[in-house]
Amino acid sequence: MAAVTYKLIKQCRQSGARLGKLITPHGEIDTPVFMPVGTQASVKGISPEELEAVGAKIILGNTYHLFLRPGHELIREAGGLHKFMNWNGSILTDSGGFQVFSLSDLRKITEEGVHFRSHLDGAKLFLTPEKVMEIENALGADIIMAFDECAPYPSTYEYTKRSLERTTRWAERCLNAHKNTEKQSLFGIVQGGTFAELRKQSAREIVSLDFPGYAIGGLSVGEETQIMYDMLEETVPLLPSDKARYLMGVGRPDNLVEGVIRGIDMFDCVLPTRIGRNGTALTSKGRIIVRDAKYAHDYGPIDPECDCPACRNHTRAYIRHLLKAGEMYGLRLVTIHNLRYLQRLMAEIRQAIMDDRLLDFRDEFYAKLDGNRP
């Protein structure tokens, strides 16, 4: 029995979307779920208690960052990532594949692995599927991801094909190298860029390796949104229905609704924390740039529908002042609001699946936005 299992509860009779449970050594998680990102063993500015209070049950850690600093051996020594950061919920670590390709310098990909330089100090480093498994085993997350190549967008058909085939070989090496199967489950990653045929090839190859869960990687990397939806429609039907399906790096509210409709169970993204630090709040009526002058005298909450500490305790005028004045507490408030907004959105999505009306919910979602940016 895998450390992490997925239980399908029901499918929406209107949309086919899945309501389920992900069961990990650290608890049960209602799906579809959004996972906040704690890149460096901290969801930026937010305490573990606050994360729990906004309703997060599972968060992400970034293998690449934690490998560089403080180092996976230190985290192993500290008792693993859960204990190191004092988070008692579940954790998923990515494989570092995306970061190696987006953050590091001078990378060189070989069949064996990737040579690159640290973005922190320029140190020469080498990651292989086996090394990534060693790191992720040391970090001890409930769900760990296979080491993949996230091909740049755009890439040619030929490059994307060679890349996904190497990702399949690396996935097999990850399966063989993963040591801690009793407490950690290794998910495979489907690649294939924006080519339907290659997405299908990758899905078939990765599924044939029999992972306890599957991710779809390499989307939301610059392509048109419709292309992402098309790729999901090509890929998801090839994934087994008794395993969780995770769309990596996606968190824009409309993408969450559309992703769930296309059969996705798990999402992660830095969007709520990143735009929060930039003073932008997510609401059901679209984004609010809280630092805008028009909110200077606005003594209402960011979002009257929200029950987060920022909305319960503070006004737009106050939070705008904090942001303008460069006060940390302002960033903290908008971040926590955004995290809560996405947790509430996912809860509404789950309820709509339960009620067999997710397509109606989508219509209402877009109607509320009224053309504003989601």
Next chain:
Amino acid sequence: MAAVTYKLIKQCRQSGARLGKLITPHGEIDTPVFMPVGTQASVKGISPEELEAVGAKIILGNTYHLFLRPGHELIREAGGLHKFMNWNGSILTDSGGFQVFSLSDLRKITEEGVHFRSHLDGAKLFLTPEKVMEIENALGADIIMAFDECAPYPSTYEYTKRSLERTTRWAERCLNAHKNTEKQSLFGIVQGGTFAELRKQSAREIVSLDFPGYAIGGLSVGEETQIMYDMLEETVPLLPSDKARYLMGVGRPDNLVEGVIRGIDMFDCVLPTRIGRNGTALTSKGRIIVRDAKYAHDYGPIDPECDCPACRNHTRAYIRHLLKAGEMYGLRLVTIHNLRYLQRLMAEIRQAIMDDRLLDFRDEFYAKLDGNRP
């Protein structure tokens, strides 16, 4: 009856230090008390709930900063500073005197007031005692401070004398201009630099104006610590025993102990928040530079004696990692620890007064430090 009153409960039979209560429209405060500084309507990085949880009953706001941004009229419109920042405890606002002299550019002092340029945008501004009262009345703090000149250190005897005499005339103008005496109490400020004779002159003049409380300003501005203690010994005996005595801008732990022994009831300082953001923690054994390499593998709390969230929930190794990685949550944790440390220290000081053993407590305090920096 003044809006804010002081009630002397007892004096330490060993040291003469005072145990008392400050009663404001927002509650009762045990004294001696340390007041965290919330310069721009926020104690940096910390929520009002967290402030309450560390035991703070009264905080400071800075008139100069709030006048510049967001402006006192906006805060008046928001219902005052308490409501604007959602702090239900007491607030004291300084008069902006110190900031005008330390932060602004191109200041020019006349009998009428001070011309200066905003440190934010260079705008030409003019503050008078009457204008400062208008601003502080708009902010609505429980305790407001008279507009004074904090003479630079070192200053000549002649300059300091002229300056303190002008400060006395300004204090009288503040008394006449203060409009909201039912809800706000105006405290006078004793100046006089490092000259015992001038400190006494200022104390006599300011006390003759009959304020509901008295502050000692212009100390801890660069002079030797012993000079500060000497000035307190010259000044405090001239202050009436039925009013609170506030030593402005002082917060180093040893200065708090020594200040209380010399009859001080109230303190404020940016020290716990400023050094917290710098990764330095206050403990009874001296300061800890949490980012030091020696704590990389230290899985104990910052301070085993502390009950704050940082010490209850996280290790030195984790907090060091956050600080090294530039994570906001690290600054937040060290800041909250430092705030809690000073609240605990003040509670211990109050207990030692109650037990008539504050001089013994001082000995123990220094012994625990064992030569380390307090």
